[in-house]
Amino acid sequence: MIHELLLALSGYTGTIFTWNKRAGLQVSQDLPFLHPSETSVLNRLCKLGSDYIRFTEFIEQHTGHVHQQEHHTNQPNQTGLHGVYLRAFCTGLDSMLQPYRQALLDLEQEFLGDPHLTISHVTYKLDQFQLLFPSVIVVVETIKSQKIHGCQILETVYKHSCGGLPPVRVALEKILAVCHGVMYKQLAAWMLHGLLLDQSEEFFIKQGPSAGGAAANQDEEEEDLGLGGLSGKQLRELQDLRLIEEENMLAPSLQQFSLRTEMLPSYIPIRVAEKILFVGESVQMFENHNHSPSRAGTDPQICTRRCDSTSLL
Known part of the structure; x- marks a missing residue:
């Protein structure tokens, strides 16, 4: 079941771990071999998988980068969001997810080498993301719900990066640095050449x-x-x-x-x-x-x- 768990945390669901758009990733209820305490631990891990799937859905919708399979392929952009700052945000978000993907790969290698490892080992290895993902998903949902556009994305990411959690601050600052790259190019074009490069009215x-x-x-x-x-x-x-x-x-x-x-x-x-x-x-x-x-x-x-x-x- 550990391999099914790692696949689910990567966004590939099945019969043991199911995906629901409203409830997210969850353990199937009709599994008699699972103790309620094990189900609770697995559902806590599934929250990471739910956030990861929502991250990758957001990235796919606005950049076309595909990471997942049938439950959200070829989804049209229904949010009305667009622009180079949004694409830069998605690029930074995708870079933020790379350590999580690497952690899942490392866990797969560890379980192949030692099949006696338990779910607690998975919880320990992924514990660093239990604080990070919920905070970043708030930023993504804010951008989606309020239709944040252009340089307003810089302000949104900056405000959420001013919290007291170092992992969250470091991750959001990296995303903000990618978004600043767009602004610096616009500033350079404007101040050096007098060109306003702003097709989507984001500057x-x-x-x-x-x-x-x-x-x-x-x-x-x-x-x-x-x-x-x-x-x-x-x-x-x-x-x-x-x-x-x-x-x-x-x-x-x-x-x-x-x-x-x-x-x-x-x-x-x-x-x-x-x-x-x-x-x-x-x-x-x-x-x-x-x-x-x-x-x-x-x-x-x-x-x-x-x-x-x-x-x-």
Whole structure:
């Protein structure tokens, strides 16, 4: 029965261990050779298998990586979730599950070498995941139920990683590091090339004017940004003035960008996001002028204004 247990914990159920979408993985009730205490221990282990199956279902739905068999193959994405941040989260989640898979393989080798090992040995070897899986499944269910999207996934994972359980914190920090890889690429494209790579509206910078209710609070507006004594409010006024001047005098085709504050993780201050927005817009302005030599570089006053604005960086 040990081999059936290890297969069930890997997501491959049978007659002894059955899968139910609502109840999860459980021991069959009509097994006369099992004592109630053994059934209790096995059902506790089955909770790990239930969480593992739900993890792999989530990964398969959103990345197409298949780990399981008939009970959840070819399932369509019914949650409405999508985007590169979600795929990065699934990639990190899959990496987090690798030690669990390796532990099951090691147990299989140990039982092949010593058939007298008991279920207690399995419980001992997998005890480290009894704290980890329930905490991570909460993150997955939160993303599914609240339809967390884009950079909001960073905030969700970050908040759950701030707990007091070291295994949970380490695992979620690794997942968060994978998700940050997406954000760093978007930041690099925006700040180095003035490109907004955001097809699914996941980044905290968007094309178009900001919403009326999405302004920063008064403390952030009046805080010194470290740009020659410039505050957040003054920086936004400078950006608006620069956009108006450039649209009227230089490049009518320049696009306006603004912050999408609901996507901004709490550990990135709004004043930092405003710097990122300012840098990207400035880079884009210079790129557009480089492609329009007849319009840019001919007016010394315009060149002077551009140099003065970039000296703030």
